[in-house]
Amino acid sequence: MTEAVVADLGTLRDADRQRRRKTKQLQFVLGIGFPICLLVVWEILTRTGIADRRFFPAPTTIGTVMVQLLESPMERARIGADIVATFRRLIIGYGLGAFAGITLGLAMGLSAKIRYSVAPMITATFPTPKLALFPFLIVLFGLGDASKIAILVLGVFYMTCLSTLTGVTYSNPMYRDVAQAFRIPRMVYWTRVVIPAALPSIVTGLKLGVGQALILIVAVEMIASQEGIGHFIWNSWEIFDVPRMFMGLIIAILMGGGAMLFGEFLERKLTPWVVR
Amino acid sequence: MADTVTDALRPFALDLTNIRKVFFARQQAVEAISNVSLRIQEGEVVAVLGPSGCGKSTLLRILAGLDTDFTGTLDWGHVDGSTDKERLRSATVFQSDSTFPWLDARKNVLMGLSGLTLDRKTAAARADTYLNLVGLGAFQKSYPHELSGGMRQRVAIARALATEPLLLLMDEPLAALDSQTRLVMQQELLRIWAKTRSTVVYITHDIGEALTLADRIVVMTARPGRIKAIETVPFGADRNVIALRGEPEFGRLEVALWQLLADEVGQTLQQQELAS
Ligand SMILES: Nc1ncnc2c1ncn2[C@@H]1O[C@H](COP(=O)(O)OP(=O)(O)OP(=O)(O)O)[C@@H](O)[C@H]1O
Ligand SMILES: [Mg+2]
Numbered sequence: 169m170t171e172a173v174v175a176d177l178g179t180l181r182d183a184d185r186q187r188r189r190k191t192k193q194l195q196f197v198l199g200i201g202f203p204i205c206l207l208v209v210w211e212i213l214t215r216t217g218i219a220d221r222r223f224f225p226a227p228t229t230i231g232t233v234m235v236q237l238l239e240s241p242m243e244r245a246r247i248g249a250d251i252v253a254t255f256r257r258l259i260i261g262y263g264l265g266a267f268a269g270i271t272l273g274l275a276m277g278l279s280a281k282i283r284y285s286v287a288p289m290i291t292a293t294f295p296t297p298k299l300a301l302f303p304f305l306i307v308l309f310g311l312g313d314a315s316k317i318a319i320l321v322l323g324v325f326y327m328t329c330l331s332t333l334t335g336v337t338y339s340n341p342m343y344r345d346v347a348q349a350f351r352i353p354r355m356v357y358w359t360r361v362v363i364p365a366a367l368p369s370i371v372t373g374l375k376l377g378v379g380q381a382l383i384l385i386v387a388v389e390m391i392a393s394q395e396g397i398g399h400f401i402w403n404s405w406e407i408f409d410v411p412r413m414f415m416g417l418i419i420a421i422l423m424g425g426g427a428m429l430f431g432e433f434l435e436r437k438l439t440p441w442v443v444r
Numbered sequence: 445m446a447d448t449v450t451d452a453l454r455p456f457a458l459d460l461t462n463i464r465k466v467f468f469a470r471q472q473a474v475e476a477i478s479n480v481s482l483r484i485q486e487g488e489v490v491a492v493l494g495p496s497g498c499g500k501s502t503l504l505r506i507l508a509g510l511d512t513d514f515t516g517t518l519d520w521g522h523v524d525g526s527t528d529k530e531r532l533r534s535a536t537v538f539q540s541d542s543t544f545p546w547l548d549a550r551k552n553v554l555m556g557l558s559g560l561t562l563d564r565k566t567a568a569a570r571a572d573t574y575l576n577l578v579g580l581g582a583f584q585k586s587y588p589h590e591l592s593g594g595m596r597q598r599v600a601i602a603r604a605l606a607t608e609p610l611l612l613l614m615d616e617p618l619a620a621l622d623s624q625t626r627l628v629m630q631q632e633l634l635r636i637w638a639k640t641r642s643t644v645v646y647i648t649h650d651i652g653e654a655l656t657l658a659d660r661i662v663v664m665t666a667r668p669g670r671i672k673a674i675e676t677v678p679f680g681a682d683r684n685v686i687a688l689r690g691e692p693e694f695g696r697l698e699v700a701l702w703q704l705l706a707d708e709v710g711q712t713l714q715q716q717e718l719a720s
Contacts, residue, residue, distance in 0.1 A: 342538065342540070342541075342542050343544065345505075345510050345536075345538065345542070346536075346538070346542050346544075346556075348509070348510055349508050349509075349510060349534070349535065349536040349613075350532065350535060350536075350555075350556045350558075350559055350603075350607065351532065351533075351559035352555065352556075352558050352559055353558060353559060356555075356558045360547075360555065360558075361544065361555075364544070364546040364547075365544075365546075367546070439546070440587075441545045441546045441587050441588070441589060442545075443589050
C-alpha cells in the first residue's frame with residue numbers, strides 16, 4: 169500500500185523549482201516594471217505640457233524636491249518626527265483595537281449569552297463612519313494623542329471583532345461534530361479547533377483593520393494635529409507646495425504598502441494550510 | 445463474529461426502539477427515518493444498505509449522539525458504562541471530509557486521541573500504527589490540502605481506528621477509494637475488528653462490501669427510511685476478501701440483496717420525479 173515512488177526525483181524537483189523561480193521572476197519584473205512604465209508616461213505627459221505641471225509635477229521634479237528637502241537637516245528632523253508621531257498612534261491604536269476586537273469576538277463565540285447581548289449592537293453600529301465620532305472623541309479625550317488613538321481603536325475593533333465572530337460562528341459545523349464524536353476535551357477544542365478554524369477570518373480582519381487604521385489616522389491628522397503624515401500632506405497643500413505634498417503621499421503609500429506586506433507575511437505564517 | 449446460538453445471551457452494544465426523525469426545513473416536514481428498531485450485539489458488525497437519501501447518515505448521527513432531537517429510545521448498553529480510559533466509547537468516520545485542515549495527518553490522528561488518557565509514547569505509537577495501516581506512513585507530515593480526497597478519508601479512518609473504540613460508526617468510509625485499494629482496506633478492517641472486537645455500524649452502498657464485512661446486513665427502504673429486511677451473513681470469522689467473492693453463496697446473496705434494493709431505488713427516483 170505504499171504510494172509508488174517516482175523515479176528521478178532529483179530532476180523533477182529541479183524542474184519544479186525552476187518553474188517556481190520563473191513565475192517569481194515574472195511576478196517581480198511585471199510588479200515593478202508596470203508602475204515604472206506608468207511613471208514614464210506621467211513624465212512624458214507633464215514634459216509635453218499635456219498635464220498641468222502645477223498639479224502634476226513630473227516624477228523627476230518630485231524626486232529632485234524630495235532630495236533637496238531631505239538634504240536640509242531641519243526638514244529631515246521634521247519629517248522624521250511626523251513619521252514617528254503617526255507610527256506611535258498607529259501602533260498603539262491598532263494594537264489596542266485588535267486586542268479588544270479579537271477578545272470580544274472570541275468571547276461571543278464562547279458564550280451565546282454574550283453573543284446575543286452584544287452582537288446586534290455591534291453589527292448595527294458597524295457601518296457608522298467612525299470619523300463622525302471624532303468631535304465627540306475630542307470632547308472625551310481632548311485634542312492630544314488620546315482622541316486620535318481612540319478613533320483608531322474603534323475602527324480596528326469593529327473590523328477584528330466582526331471577522332473573529334464570523335470565523336467562530338460560521339466555521340464548518342463538521343469540526344464541532346468531530347469534536348463531539350471524539351469527546352475532545354473543551355480546552356483542546358477551543359485552542360486547537362475553534363481558534364485555528366477562525367484564524368483565516370481573524371487574519372482577514374487584521375488586514376482590513378490596517379487599511380481602516382491608515383485612513384483614519386491620516387484623516388484625523390489632517391483635521392486636528394500639528395504633527396504626523398496627515399498633517400504634513402495637508403500643510404503642504406495649504407502652502408501650495410505640491411511636490412512636498414506628493415512626498416507626504418509617497419510616505420503614506422510606503423507605510424500602507426509596508427503594512428500590507430506585513431499582513432501577508434502574517435497570513436502565510438499563521439495560516440499556512442489555507443490554499444491561496 | 446456473531447454466533448447465532450449465543451446471540452441472545454451476549455450483552456448488546458446498541459438497542460434502538462422505534463427511532464423516528466423528522467426534519468423541519470422551510471415550513472416543510474421531512475420524515476427522514478421512521479420506526480427503526482434494532483438490537484446490535486457486542487462485537488457485531490452490522491452493515492446498513494439503502495438508497496441515497498433514505499436516512500442512513502441521519503441514523504448514524506443519532507447513534508453517534510450528535511443528534512439528540514429524535515423520538516424513540518436509544519440504549520448504548522455496555523458501551524455507555526465503559527470506564528476504559530484507553531478506548532473511546534465510540535468513534536465516527538463521517539461521509540464527507542472531516543479532517544482538520546490546519547493539522548497534518550499525524551496530528552489529525554492524535555487529535556482524535558485527545559479525549560483518552562494515553563501517555564505520549566502510546567499515543568504516538570497508535571498514530572504511527574494506524575497511519576501505516578491505511579497506507580499513509582509516508583504522509584504523516586502532510587496537510588490535508590496536500591492529500592487526495594481518498595487519502596484524506598483514510599486519515600479520517602486512521603483517526604477513528606486509533607481510538608480503538610468500543611463502538612465504531614462508519615459512513616461510506618471507502619467510497620472515495622479505487623476498487624483495489626478498497627479491497628485491501630476491507631481486509632485490514634476485518635483484521636483490526638477481529639483484534640479490537642469493536643462493535644461496528646457500517647454504512648455502504650456497495651452490496652459486495654456489506655457482504656464482505658458484515659455479520660448482518662440491514663436493508664432500508666426509500667425515505668422515510670424503515671428497516672425493510674435484515675439478512676444474516678453466513679460467512680464466519682477469518683474471511684478472505686478475495687476468496688469470498690468466489691463462493692456461490694456470495695453471489696446468491698448479492699442477487700437477493702440487489703433485488704431488495706432495486707425496488708427501493710426505483711421508488712426513490714419516482715419520488716424525485718413526482719417532486720419535480
Ligand atoms: N439538516 C437537514 N435538514 C433537513 N433535511 C435533512 C437534513 N439532513 C438530512 N435531511 C433529509 O433527510 C433525508 C435523509 O438524509 P441522509 O443524509 O440521512 O441520507 P443518506 O441515506 O445518508 O443518503 P446518501 O446515501 O446519499 O448519503 C434526506 O432526504 C434529506 O433531505
Ligand atoms: Mg449519507
